[in-house]
Amino acid sequence: MSKFNDSITPRDVDFAKWYTDIVRAANLADYTSVKGCIAIEPNGYAIWEKMQSILDKKFKELGHVNCQMPLLIPENLFGQEKDLIEGFAPELAWVTEVGDKKMEERFAVRSTSETLFCDYYKKHITSYKDLPKLYNQWCNVFRYEKETRPFLRSREFLWQEGHTIHETAEEAIKEAEQMAEVYRWFHHEVLAIPSIIGRKTEKEKFAGAEFTITNEDLMYNGVCLQDGTSHYFGQKFAKAYDVKCTTKDNKEDYVYQTSWGTTTRLIGGLIMVHSDDYGLVLPPRIAPRQVVIIPIGEDEEVISLSNSYKDLLLNNDITTYIDDSNKSPGFKFAEAEVNGIPVRIEIGKRDLDNNVITVARRDTREKITISKDTEIVSYIKELLDTIQNDMYERAKKRRDDLTFEAHNMKEMEDILNTQPGFIHAMWCGDENCENKIKEIKGCKSRCITDDEAIDDVCVCCGKKAKHHVIWGIQY
Amino acid sequence: MSKFNDSITPRDVDFAKWYTDIVRAANLADYTSVKGCIAIEPNGYAIWEKMQSILDKKFKELGHVNCQMPLLIPENLFGQEKDLIEGFAPELAWVTEVGDKKMEERFAVRSTSETLFCDYYKKHITSYKDLPKLYNQWCNVFRYEKETRPFLRSREFLWQEGHTIHETAEEAIKEAEQMAEVYRWFHHEVLAIPSIIGRKTEKEKFAGAEFTITNEDLMYNGVCLQDGTSHYFGQKFAKAYDVKCTTKDNKEDYVYQTSWGTTTRLIGGLIMVHSDDYGLVLPPRIAPRQVVIIPIGEDEEVISLSNSYKDLLLNNDITTYIDDSNKSPGFKFAEAEVNGIPVRIEIGKRDLDNNVITVARRDTREKITISKDTEIVSYIKELLDTIQNDMYERAKKRRDDLTFEAHNMKEMEDILNTQPGFIHAMWCGDENCENKIKEIKGCKSRCITDDEAIDDVCVCCGKKAKHHVIWGIQY
Numbered sequence: 001m002s003k004f005n006d007s008i009t010p011r012d013v014d015f016a017k018w019y020t021d022i023v024r025a026a027n028l029a030d031y032t033s034v035k036g037c038i039a040i041e042p043n044g045y046a047i048w049e050k051m052q053s054i055l056d057k058k059f060k061e062l063g064h065v066n067c068q069m070p071l072l073i074p075e076n077l078f079g080q081e082k083d084l085i086e087g088f089a090p091e092l093a094w095v096t097e098v099g100d101k102k103m104e105e106r107f108a109v110r111s112t113s114e115t116l117f118c119d120y121y122k123k124h125i126t127s128y129k130d131l132p133k134l135y136n137q138w139c140n141v142f143r144y145e146k147e148t149r150p151f152l153r154s155r156e157f158l159w160q161e162g163h164t165i166h167e168t169a170e171e172a173i174k175e176a177e178q179m180a181e182v183y184r185w186f187h188h189e190v191l192a193i194p195s196i197i198g199r200k201t202e203k204e205k206f207a208g209a210e211f212t213i214t215n216e217d218l219m220y221n222g223v224c225l226q227d228g229t230s231h232y233f234g235q236k237f238a239k240a241y242d243v244k245c246t247t248k249d250n251k252e253d254y255v256y257q258t259s260w261g262t263t264t265r266l267i268g269g270l271i272m273v274h275s276d277d278y279g280l281v282l283p284p285r286i287a288p289r290q291v292v293i294i295p296i297g298e299d300e301e302v303i304s305l306s307n308s309y310k311d312l313l314l315n316n317d318i319t320t321y322i323d324d325s326n327k328s329p330g331f332k333f334a335e336a337e338v339n340g341i342p343v344r345i346e347i348g349k350r351d352l353d354n355n356v357i358t359v360a361r362r363d364t365r366e367k368i369t370i371s372k373d374t375e376i377v378s379y380i381k382e383l384l385d386t387i388q389n390d391m392y393e394r395a396k397k398r399r400d401d402l403t404f405e406a407h408n409m410k411e412m413e414d415i416l417n418t419q420p421g422f423i424h425a426m427w428c429g430d431e432n433c434e435n436k437i438k439e440i441k442g443c444k445s446r447c448i449t450d451d452e453a454i455d456d457v458c459v460c461c462g463k464k465a466k467h468h469v470i471w472g473i474q475y
Numbered sequence: 476m477s478k479f480n481d482s483i484t485p486r487d488v489d490f491a492k493w494y495t496d497i498v499r500a501a502n503l504a505d506y507t508s509v510k511g512c513i514a515i516e517p518n519g520y521a522i523w524e525k526m527q528s529i530l531d532k533k534f535k536e537l538g539h540v541n542c543q544m545p546l547l548i549p550e551n552l553f554g555q556e557k558d559l560i561e562g563f564a565p566e567l568a569w570v571t572e573v574g575d576k577k578m579e580e581r582f583a584v585r586s587t588s589e590t591l592f593c594d595y596y597k598k599h600i601t602s603y604k605d606l607p608k609l610y611n612q613w614c615n616v617f618r619y620e621k622e623t624r625p626f627l628r629s630r631e632f633l634w635q636e637g638h639t640i641h642e643t644a645e646e647a648i649k650e651a652e653q654m655a656e657v658y659r660w661f662h663h664e665v666l667a668i669p670s671i672i673g674r675k676t677e678k679e680k681f682a683g684a685e686f687t688i689t690n691e692d693l694m695y696n697g698v699c700l701q702d703g704t705s706h707y708f709g710q711k712f713a714k715a716y717d718v719k720c721t722t723k724d725n726k727e728d729y730v731y732q733t734s735w736g737t738t739t740r741l742i743g744g745l746i747m748v749h750s751d752d753y754g755l756v757l758p759p760r761i762a763p764r765q766v767v768i769i770p771i772g773e774d775e776e777v778i779s780l781s782n783s784y785k786d787l788l789l790n791n792d793i794t795t796y797i798d799d800s801n802k803s804p805g806f807k808f809a810e811a812e813v814n815g816i817p818v819r820i821e822i823g824k825r826d827l828d829n830n831v832i833t834v835a836r837r838d839t840r841e842k843i844t845i846s847k848d849t850e851i852v853s854y855i856k857e858l859l860d861t862i863q864n865d866m867y868e869r870a871k872k873r874r875d876d877l878t879f880e881a882h883n884m885k886e887m888e889d890i891l892n893t894q895p896g897f898i899h900a901m902w903c904g905d906e907n908c909e910n911k912i913k914e915i916k917g918c919k920s921r922c923i924t925d926d927e928a929i930d931d932v933c934v935c936c937g938k939k940a941k942h943h944v945i946w947g948i949q950y
Contacts, residue, residue: 033552033594034582037545042610045542067520070512071546071584071615071631072568077508090574093547095584097569098619107509109546109570109584119508135517140546140615144573156546 008338010277015221020150022271025338026280029150036148036155040264043339044151046288047267048158052138054190054286055160055262058182064134064162069116071139072107077115081240084114087207091143093155109142114208114233114259117163118241121255125245128167131255132175136162151268152225152475159263165243165255169234172256176232179260180213183228191266192283192392193217193273194399195228196422196470198447203431206259210234216446216470218399219272222420224446224472227269230260268475273395274363280340281363283391284384291320291380292341296329296348305357306347309376316377318384337362342387343380363387363394406459409436412471416441420473424449426465428458436460437471446470483813485752490696495625497746500813501755504625511623511630515739518814519626521763522742523633527613529665529761530635530737533657539609539637544591546614547582552590556715559589562682566618568630584617589683589708589734592638593716596730600720603642606730607650611637626743627700627950634738640718640730644709647731651707654735655688658703666741667758667867668692668748669874670703671897671945673922678906681734685709691921691945693874694747697895699921699947702744705735743950748870749838755815756838758866759859766795766855767816771804771823780832781822784851791852793859812837817862818855838862838869881934884911887946891916895948899924901940903933911935912946921945 007025009017023029028044040048056066072095079085088111095107110116121133138160145153162179166172180197187195195215199205205212206229215228238244238254247253274281284290291313295306306322313320323332329346336344346358352372359368361383370379402421406412415423420441427433427445437443437460450468458465482500484492498504503519515523531541547570554560563586570582585591596608613635620628637654641647655672662670670690674680680687681704690703713719713729722728749756759765766788770781781797788795798807804821811819821833827847834843836858845854877896881887890898895916902908902920912918912935925943933940 030595030598032545032591034545034547034549034591037547039545039591039595040543042540042542046540048543049541065517065521066524067517068515068523068615068633070507070509070514071617072509072512074509092574093570093582094572095568096571097581099565099567106572107568116507116509116514120505120514123505140543142546158543 008277008279011220011275018277019268019272022275022280023150026340028267028271028280031148031150036145038148038150038154040158044267047270047282047286048264050286050288051262051266052160055182055186056138058186059136059160059162062134062178062182064136064164066137067135068137068139069110069113069120071110073110073113073115075106075108077119078108081115081208081237083208084112084237088112088143091145093142093144110139111141111143112259112261113137113139113161114163114237115241117259118237118243118257121165122241122243125165125243125255127246128248130245132164132166132171134162134164134175136160149268149475151264151271157264159261161259161261163257163259165238165257167247167255169256172234172258173232176211176213176230176258176260179258180215180228180230183215183230183260183262186262187215187217187228188392190283190285191270191273192285192388192395193269194392194396196447196449198449198470200229200447201431201434201445201469203434204445206231208233208236210236214447216422216472217269217273218402218422218472219269219475220398221272222402222473223272224422224474225265225269225272226446226474227265228262231258233257233259273398274391275340278365279338281391282340282342284342284388287319287340287342289319289321289339289341290384291318291343291345292336293320293322293345293347294329294332294336295322295324296346299349299352301352302347302349305352305372309345309347312377313380316381318377318380333360337365343383359383361387363391406471407456408462409440409460412437412443412459413440416443416473422446423471425459425469425471426456427467427469428461428463429466430458430461430463433458433460441473443471443473446472446474483752483754486695486750493752494743494747497750497755498625501815503742503746503755506623506625511620513623513625513629515633518763519742522745522757522761523739525761525763526737526741527635530657530661531613533661534611534635534637537609537653537657539611539639541612542610543612543614544585544588544595546585548585548588548590550581550583552594553583556590556683556712558683559587559712563587563618566620568617568619585614586616586618587734587736588612588636589638589712590716592734593712593718593732596640597716597718600640600718600730602721603723605720607639607641607646609637609639609650611635624743624950626739626746632739634736637733637735639733640713641732642722642730644731647709647733648707651686651688651705651733651735654733655690655703655705658690658705658735658737661737662690662692662703663867665758665760666745666748667760667863667870668744669867669871671922671924673924673945675704675922676906676909676920676944678909679920681706683708683711685711689922691897691947692744692748693877693897693947694744694950695873696747697877697948698747699897699949700740700744700747701921701949702740703737706733708732708734749866750815753809753840754813756866757815757817759817759863762794762815762817764794764796764814764816765859766793766818766820767811768795768797768820768822769804769807769811770797770799771821774824774827776827777822777824780827780847784820784822787852788855791856793852793855808835812840818858834858836862838866881946882931883937884935887912887918887934888915891918891948897921898946900934900944900946901931902942902944903936903938904941905933905936905938908933908935916948918946918948921947921949
């Protein structure tokens with residue numbers, strides 16, 4: 001029907017191609033002459049801005065403040081915490097020259113900023129009265145990757161990284177758990193993505209962390225995506241970077257620390273959970289533009305009703321625009337569809353003569369005829385809520401349909417060879433078993449969902465199991 | 476009186492030290508272990524966030540959209556426009572290694588992104604119907620500087636860079652002028668800084684631009700600061716990067732281009748125009764927190780009135796907080812002062828018994844006693860407007876007092892050796908004269924304010940003058 005659909009490979013034919021076709025057709029991002037790096041285009045960046053505004057508000061409600069640390073990290077500073085530098089070493093990009101001069105020391109382009117926050121906090125706290133410090137920054141980071149997939153994997157990406165220090169372990173653990181829960185809330189309530197939350201195994205946790213809590217999402221094709229992780233460091237970094245202060249009992253002690261982050265990768269997750277063969281589908285709560293009004297023809301009543309709807313909706317905080325461009329109605333419908341505008345209102349003279357207008361849902365592509373005298377604000381508000389809920393329920397059903405149980409390696413292999421998804425299987429806690437499972441199509445532990453009530457054996461070695469674990473193939 | 480004042484060197488004793496003392500005392504920024512780079516602390520970053528929100532809203536009202544280009548620029552891409560690479564070469568930081576491997580090509584950490592926008596636009600336009608493209612990005616840039624002064628000069632800084640392409644020269648010139656005017660509006664109406672706007676000379680314009688329009692601010696000590704520049708490139712970059720499309724007459728032509736930017740340097744300007752020996756002074760329209768309420772004692776009526784004022788003011792979009800921390804009232808007053816909170820409301824039992832409360836203006840340090848039954852919202856609204864206007868008028872008077880006229884080199888020297896400021900002097904247009912003037916304390920042309928009605932001679936060579944020029948010593 002339009003240039004848009006023609007350019008999108010059907011999802012069930014070639015999922016990877018479908019994904020990049022959506023990214024291009026909806027003008028979300030594009031490859032650049034800078035190998036491994038993408039340009040985030042206005043349509044994609046607007047989604048990131050909306051994510052930022054919602055998360056930032058929540059962070060601030062919980063007492064966090066924003067700051068900005070340097071982009072470059074001197075090699076000797078980065079190297080002070082051994083696990084961190086070892087974990088990140090192969091991915092670090094190094095600045096070594098300025099103008100035409102060699103520098104005395106190499107500087108890493110930040111891949112994460114624990115080092116700089118520790119270095120800062122060390123100078124700025126003397127007493128427990130200075131605690132907690134609840135800092136966050138929105139910035140770019142660089143990790144050298146071999147593959148590039150827009151949003152999912154690129155050498156540079158945008159994120160926020162929260163870094164907090166606390167007087168006690170209890171308080172820091174509570175913070176790490178709280179922020180993982182904020183991410184869970186954001187996935188479920190805003191992105192309509194039913195993430196599963198749990199702890200990473202020792203093998204999969206963040207380099208240097210005592211534990212990592214993760215949000216794991218299941219994509220339409222059964223592949224897993226991790227985003228929204230929260231780490232508890234105990235005193236490990238504090239000891240490596242000498243971050244200490246006087247305690248209530250007038251002794252000296254190291255602080256307890258957390259960090260937590262989400263990235264532009266979430267945009268990739270949104271696409272792969274919700275979109276279809278007609279383009280992007282966005283849950284209303286994250287859509288930068290929620291309603292498009294398309295007047296058909298130039299009849300005065302059509303134009304005047306379009307404008308009055310727009311004003312009414314905008315005044316009620318529903319992001320609305322009129323597409324009065326010089327294109328055919330069919331083209332405009334398809335364009336709104338490919339861009340994932342949740343609701344489209346079509347207003348035409350013939351419909352008005354029958355006292356009706358047409359409302360189209362992007363998620364189901366259903367067209368609804370309603371009286372033009374409908375109380376439009378409450379109608380659209382309710383419709384947006386319905387779409388949000390329906391999208392969540394559909395994603396949850398898909399996730400549940402693609403969540404399997406395995407009790408032995410044969411079952412594990414069968415699942416992974418047929419239709420990957422979340423695989424729920426017991427595990428003894430031995431890294432050797434994790435490694436053996438990884439040999440099947442690179443399947444990794446996603447997270448430990450529960451340690452209790454285990455009455456089963458390890459899916460790999462058959463010994464007594466210690467943990468409920470979700471496994472899967474990841475992006 | 477408090478730890479704050481003790482730590483601030485008086486402005487008239489040592490201006491440079493006063494400046495860094497304010498930056499530290501108000502917790503705006505600090506030096507880091509990364510040489511030449513600063514950490515922007517929460518109080519400083521909150522000012523940047525408010526600047527972003529006001530400018531971003533204005534940009535969007537004018538049809539601009541945000542995006543994000545890569546941080547790193549391949550050497551061969553950067554090198555395609557000769558003036559640009561020559562202008563920036565000595566300041567560029569180069570990434571040459573990844574992990575422990577040497578890269579095949581060097582990548583510059585972006586110092587400005589004309590190259591990347593050209594490279595992007597080239598791929599994404601085919602016809603004049605695709606024009607204009609009005610893109611902007613908020614990001615970090617890196618320029619290797621020898622000196623470091625928080626906000627004024629640091630190797631990394633934050634900014635926004637708008638990059639637009641147009642069908643005609645007229646339209647692009649109009650855009651460049653419009654954005655310089657947006658910056659002028661922002662300086663005058665929001666920052667209460669009476670900037671002077673004008674064109675840069677050929678010598679001082681941006682590398683590769685046909686012309687640059689600048690906003691020039693005068694600091695309290697008579698030194699000049701440039702921020703808010705807008706460049707018109709004609710087709711220069713378009714030709715270097717092959718950015719062309721079909722025109723209305725079905726021919727092919729290169730696009731016309733602009734770029735424009737403001738940086739975190741504006742925070743430095745705010746400090747050096749408005750602050751005093753007691754700390755930061757912020758114009759209400761840019762202050763992240765506009766009103767602090769300080770309850771004195773724990774009397775029930777005191778607490779209840781504090782809360783009711785806070786709610787009333789917040790509900791009317793006046794950013795208000797209560798300082799109910801465990802510190803003495805005197806400490807709280809001084810802390811609010813050093814942090815530049817425009818209005819402080821002090822509520823104490825004894826005052827309430829007399830049916831009054833005390834309101835203190837940060838800019839004049841005046842204390843005003845008002846009836847507790849005053850309609851607080853309209854009173855505070857009016858007071859904030861008064862403070863904003865008074866701060867602008869004081870800055871304008873200071874600027875005017877420090878604006879001098881010179882008709883020959885002797886007068887120029889006398890002014891620069893006595894009290895620098897804006898120096899208005901005629902110029903013939905010859906770069907040799909500009910170079911000779913620069914020999915006096917590094918004095919540079921700030922901008923050409925007018926080309927017309929010249930009935931005078933060049934301040935340097937005595938030949939017929941072509942331009943009214945403002946000269947000065949810069950940061």
